[in-house]
Amino acid sequence: MHTPPLPLTRDLVLIGGGHTHALLLRKWGMNPLPGARITVINPGPTAPYSGMLPGFVAGHYQRWELDIDLVRLARYAGARVILGTVEGIDPDRRQINVPGRAPVAFDVASVNVGITSDMPALPGFSDHAVPAKPLGRFAAQWEEYLSEPGPASVAVIGGGVAGAELVMAMAHALRANGRDAKVTLIDNATALSATIPKASATIRQAMKQLGIEVLEHASIQQISKGRIDLSNGHQIVAEFITGAAGARPYDWISNSDLALQDGFIQVNAFLQSSDPAIFAAGDCAHLSDNPRPKAGVYAVREAPILYDNLRAALGAGKMRRYAPQKDYLKLISLGQKSAVAERLGTSFRGTLMWKWKNRIDQRFMNRFRELPQMPAPPLPRYHTAGMQEALGEKPMCGGCGAKIGRRALQTALAELPRLEKPDITQLPGDDAALLKTGGVRQVITSDHLRSFTNDPTLMTRIAAVHALGDIWAMGAQPQAATATIILPRMSAELQQRTMAEIMQVASSVMHQAGAEVVGGHSSMGDESTFGFTLTGLCEAEPITLGGAKSGDALILTKPLGSGVLMAAEMAGQAKGDWVVSAFEHMIQPQGEASHILRSAHAMTDVTGFGLAGHLQGMCEASGCGATLSLAQVPVMKGAVELSDQGIRSTIYADNRTITPELPTGGKADLLFDPQTAGGLLAAVASEEAEHLCAQLQAVGYPAALIGHLNTTPVLRVHN
Known part of the structure; x- marks a missing residue:
């Protein structure tokens, strides 16, 4: 009997990626609480470990050694990451304000943002x-x-x-x-x-x-x-x-209506603020029952207590009191690889003390570099033949990696009856169809994505840009959109919160593109999917795959690599800043690029079948061949490194069979990488190519001239 996933019923939001929250996320990944949806909000994808700052400044550590990768840690914990700086918390409405997005709702929240050594009162x-x-x-x-x-x-x-x-x-x-x-x-x-x-x-x-x-x-x-x-x-x-003086809390805390001590959040022995649903830990908190100086050792020791108490506040278990130690070991770096140790009224100096400090610091950081791998559930003892082959060697990755293979799709479409309605034209190789209504040319398309990030707001934005790609690729102006949303099982209140976030960002993206959301459909399932059906208007004949000419230059408006990056991220093998950079490429709309490329002879958006597959489709529809300059093809940060490690999106092997004659290995493998919300691939007159590429770059697109078309009906790649 199939057991459906347990529904989500409570929102836990962690404000800040400080030491306490980082340890809590690690522990949560090892033992999550069913029914809790966990969110972490932090200004950037990493959280620095301040204990190693003097060593970095002195030159003993590299910069990356100080960083806890919150994106990777959140994936391990099953949490969503919101990158932004909190501007306020409303205890009455149970909302957290982050610029540029809808308020983030919570049932239970925890604050671990540290302190700042900014001194605004000091002139200059x-x-x-x-x-x-x-x-x-x-x-x-x-x-x-x-x-x-x-x-x-x-x-x-x-x-x-x-x-x-x-x-x-x-x-x-x-x-x-x-x-x-x-x-x-x-x-x-x-x-x-x-x-x-x-x-x-x-x-x-x-x-x-x-x-x-x-x-x-x-x-x-x-x-x-x-x-x-x-x-x-x-x-x-x-x-x-x-x-390094004048340590003070962040300004938004003073406007939170929580009880404060010198601007810091007062907490009781359970690490609860004056609002029982809001907890605080680390340097931003003041321990009312046992005041202590600001020191990282307390933040670390608070983590297991906070973990248990947050679970209790969400409905599981009993709360525990935190009893801070009266004294703690101070290890103070002396510039060189020497340190002084102080505790219980005595001190020692020497290189041995520095080695001791380094060992403690490295042991702490290794807890996040080497996350414990939880075993996957075994297959049932009895199952049908072919089960292991169908599962493959790794879990199915999201985005276009969850797309049906090109061969299966083409076979299914080939069996459909030919269109006989004179007002509908199915354009060869294109995902959109052309409709003629009262002399008006209208295109229609539909696309959806399986969720590959736990943030429904980010996922909606990516899915909207992804679906709009078909409209932009035809040189059309987006007109109207309907949304199709599937959410995992959750309580009625979480449904309302989630749909409010989704529809707000969907409406915003479509409105900025010139379209409006006019309706849609929502349902619940085992996992989230986000899709849109779109119409667009064509002032001129639509740009199709079939108009490319020999001698045309090829322009690509976005770099490749989202497939391998998302596959690596879901496996916990991608660096957080690589993932964030990939997301930034995915959410970049292509409307302005489409307008700049309105003179293109042929155009498509590069998505599930990869650059090679989509270029092959253009060549087949136009009756020509192409030569790519591999060195000129832009790629996302970290994509080549991950590809060299053998990381592949689920559909990579199927994409590879589309153009088996192309080289493999290194950067060439990214030609077959499925893209989510990928760039436009345009065939333009060679004499216009450099000017168009410069125009695209001037307005923020990482566009590049990557090759040209010719009369030989094959694809070639050179370095």
């Missing part, structure tokens, strides 16, 4: 300095400054442990790069007051050996380009200025 800081947190912007600007030649001058504001670690790392890196550097640490009180005297003396000696000037009880009047003006009239020359 925002314009001429770089806060050490959030880490992304700081890391990029530090790498750029470190690579510059000549003398250097840097200043760090804030003489706590974080500021001392940072300034020593900077001084070491500049010295290692052979730059003569003036390095200054500035504090408005006594530096290193939070450390015991022995550790403080050790750190001060290390700073002295690195040539760092320490200014204490120094009041800053303002910051200007290249200098810091002190209240006593002195000036500090500094080209690179950063701040």
Whole structure:
């Protein structure tokens, strides 16, 4: 008996990808709560681990070693990722505001966004300095400054442990790069007051050996380009200025109507805020029962407690109290591969301490680099013949990777009776049909996608652009759309939330394309699918596959690689920034490209059959051949690397049989990669090609001239 998936009934939203939430997602992937739909909202696809920041600044780590890949982690946990910066939370409406999209509804929410070291009250800081947190912007600007030649001058504001670690790392890196550097640490009180005297003396000696000037009880009047003006009239020359003091919460938290302590969210022993449905952890939270300093060790120790308490708030289990330890081990980097360890009133210094710190940090990061693989359920003992072959060696990937093969589709269509209605023309090789109504030329098409991302809003946008491709490829103006949506089983409230998100973005995409959503159909099934039926109007004769001419140049408006990237992402093998970049290509509308290419002799959108398959269709319809320049074919970030690892979309093998004469291996394999919401492939007059390509690039399309057509009815590829 077939057991349908359990319905979704509650929304859990994690705001921020901090250490606590990262550990929670890992644990959730190993033991998810049935019925819970989990969402994580974060500004970018990665979350940096601040414990390794001084080592990165000093040059001991590469930038990628600091990043927790949230996209990959969310896929492991079965969560959707929303990339954006939260601007507010409404406890009464149970909504979170993220710019550029509908409010995100929640039943239970958790906040783990860390803190910022931005100092807006310090005149000139925002314009001429770089806060050490959030880490992304700081890391990029530090790498750029470190690579510059000549003398250097840097200043760090804030003489706590974080500021001392940072300034020593900077001084070491500049010295290692052979730059003569003036390095200054500035504090408005006594530096290193939070450390015991022995550790403080050790750190001060290390700073002295690195040539760092320490200014204490120094009041800053303002910051200007290249200098810091002190209240006593002195000036500090500094080209690179950063701040590791004044840690403060993000502004939106103060407008949340939650109980706060100095701007931080007050939480009880269960990590609950003044609203029982909203939790908080890490540096953005204030532990009302047991106040503690801002330190990553508490965020890490809170993770298992938060995991259990969120499940309890969603209806499963009992809550647990968090009891923070009174003291913790401090391991403070000294610039070089040396560190001081402090705990229980004593301290030790040496390279062994740095190795200890490095081992702790690497062990923490390895928990996200090496996610435990949960075994797939075994096949039933008894099953029909051919079951293993039909399943294949891997799960079916989404998007166009779930498309029926070209051979099966063509065989089925060939058996249909010929059209005999004079007002309908089925154009050879094209997915859309031409209708003639009262002298008006209208095209109609339909397309849908199996979901390959857990975010229905993003999936709707991709599916809309994908379906519009047939209209744009014919040079038509989109007119009207109906939506066909299948959602997995979920409660009535989640249905309403999800459909509201879907229809808002569907209406927005279609309206921007010049069409309107006029209706549709929705139902529930085992998994999500998103589809649209569209009509478009043609002012002139539609552009088809059959009008290409020998000598025409070929223009492609988007890079290849979405199939292999989505296959890798679903298997947890793609880097998060590669996936995000692929999504950005997929959601780029092709309306303006279609208008620029309105003089094309033939045009198609590159989708499920890959570039080679769609180009073959154009050549067959036009009675010509083509030669591609492989070096000129644009590809998405990470696509070649993944293809070289042998990762393939489900339909790759079928696509490969369409043009078996073409080369394989390396970049050539991407010619057969199925595309979702792919670019337009246009055959244009050779004398217009460079001008058209330049026009496309000028308005933001990564367009390229990739080959030309000829009289020999075969496809060729050269490097």
